[in-house]
Amino acid sequence: MMEFRIGIIPLPIHLILFALIAGFALTGKVPGEISMAIAVLAFFGFSCAELGKRLPLVRNIGAAAIFATFIPSALTYYHVLPKPILTLTTEFTKQTNFLYLFIASIIVGSILSMDRRVLIRGFVKIFVPLACGTVLAMIVGTAVGAALGLGAQHTFLYLVVPIMAGGVGEGAIPLSMGYSQILHLPQGEMFAQVLPPVMLGSLTAIILSGALDMLGKRKPHLTGNGRLQEGETDEMNTASEEITGHVDVTHVAGAGITAITLYLLGLMCARLFGLPAPVSMLFIAVLIKLARAVSPQLQDGAFVVYKFFSTAVTYPLLFAIGVAMTPWDKLIAAFTLANVITIVVTVTTLMGTGYVVARFMKMYPIDTAIVNACHSGQGGTGDVAILTAANRMQLMPFAQIATRIGGAIVITLVLIWLSHVS
Incomplete structure (x- = not known):
């Protein structure tokens, strides 16, 4: 199962990340350190991209990049993402200029x-x-x-x-x-x-x-x-x-x-x-x-x-851009x-x-x-x-x-x- 991946993330790690991010968001206190930011960006970025890659027809026209950027933007606009996640992503993106x-x-x-x-x-x-x-x-x-x-x-x-x-x-x-x-x-x-x-x-x-x-x-x-x-x-x-x-x-x-x-x-x-x-x-x-x-x-x-x-940072970056910019x-x-x-x-x-x-x-x-x-x-x-x-x-x-x-x-x-x- 560790070789079944969501983007670059092994499936068991992906599930653990989901549970951890959800747990931190429910407590209302998401750590602002770089490790948490990397986890959030990687989880959401590769999840959105994987959805685009698995859809028939559109996956051949760059749907992964489209989904990794557009879905976070829509989720932010319609207030679907938890506020602590939005705050972490926005602050990390704008302050670090990574x-x-x-x-x-x-x-x-x-x-x-x-x-x-x-x-x-x-x-x-x-x-x-x-x-x-x-x-x-x-x-x-x-x-x-x-x-x-x-x-x-x-x-x-x-x-x-x-x-x-x-x-x-x-x-x-x-x-x-x-x-x-x-x-x-x-x-x-x-x-x-x-x-x-x-x-x-x-x-x-x-x-x-x-x-x-x-x-x-x-x-x-x-x-x-x-x-x-x-x-x-x-x-x-x-x-x-x-x-x-x-x-x-x-x-x-x-x-x-x-x-x-x-x-x-x-x-x-x-x-x-x-x-x-x-x-x-x-x-x-x-x-x-x-x-x-x-x-x-x-x-x-x-x-x-x-x-x-290009492999590990593109989709997390697109997620960050979609949310913050x-x-x-x-x-x-x-x-x-x-x-x-x-x-x-x-x-x-x-x-x-x-x-x-x-x-x-x-x-x-x-x-x-x-x-x-x-x-x-x-x-x-x-x-x-x-x-x-x-x-x-x-x-x-x-x-x-x-x-x-x-x-x-x-x-x-x-x-x-x-x-x-x-």
Whole structure:
């Protein structure tokens, strides 16, 4: 039974945690120490995510992340969660700012652990259709939103940009932080507005990628079945998502403190130049990776750090954000017909442009369009869902570049522009 898990929590431990949390809540005195906070966030975060993972159909479109964020927000709004639990979660989230640690570990760990050759090849092969698709999707999406009465600036900032920001951890969270700092508005409200387009954009990309797979079966000359260009025989295989071999714990710890150091460096850049720290940190990490400034052992340690935080911290963090920083009423207000139409048009334009540009560059249009689709996906989870729907998991390295690097570029340029016009 200890190997039957709710998220990462063994079932017997999950039941014990439930009894303990309920007991503390009934006494009205929930300890405020970090151990209790970790227990509460892990229990509720993984419980909500597990519910999303076990529902048919929707589990393939990122339901775990949706449930881990939306359910706590609704439970808070309707006063279902006990007040001591709400108080503990809110105070811990706001006082510790542990989401900054999460962001640092995810961004630095993922970039440093990427294959440098994949990073270089990805830029060379996919940059043009990705850039063209991004620009055209921004223009068309903003125009459609404005025509539907949403307003050009609102459509651009809160619908179009979040779609291509790179998911939740690497996209919606740092984007909402940047908006909050520049516009002097609560981050929770910003996150509540930028999160729905991330989810709906990923769903649209999954559906369209599945349709492209069907088109590829009917017209084989349009697809390389996982290859971007004709004649390629040395494509990188699917990036490993498992930790293989022995990784010294000192390298893991070293990678962790490296992530924190780069974040602090980004924080200093924010004070000197006004650019949000997570974005500065990401580009510093990319430059370090391209300059071969980290050892292979440290790269392995960075991958372990990335995997730990993405596996063990994402859903507890989303629960904390849902409770402390995501107003349910504002979240629901974002799901309107005009928003949905704008999001679908934006993703379709992004993929369609990649398809057309690829033909001029002698690339396989279907595979290129699918990589472009990952630019509008829900981070790593969205990449997996999109490539699974398209039966092209071989494109994962390029999908990661479209999601991480493409999202970082979009966030950086938009925040620079916003800081100058606001």
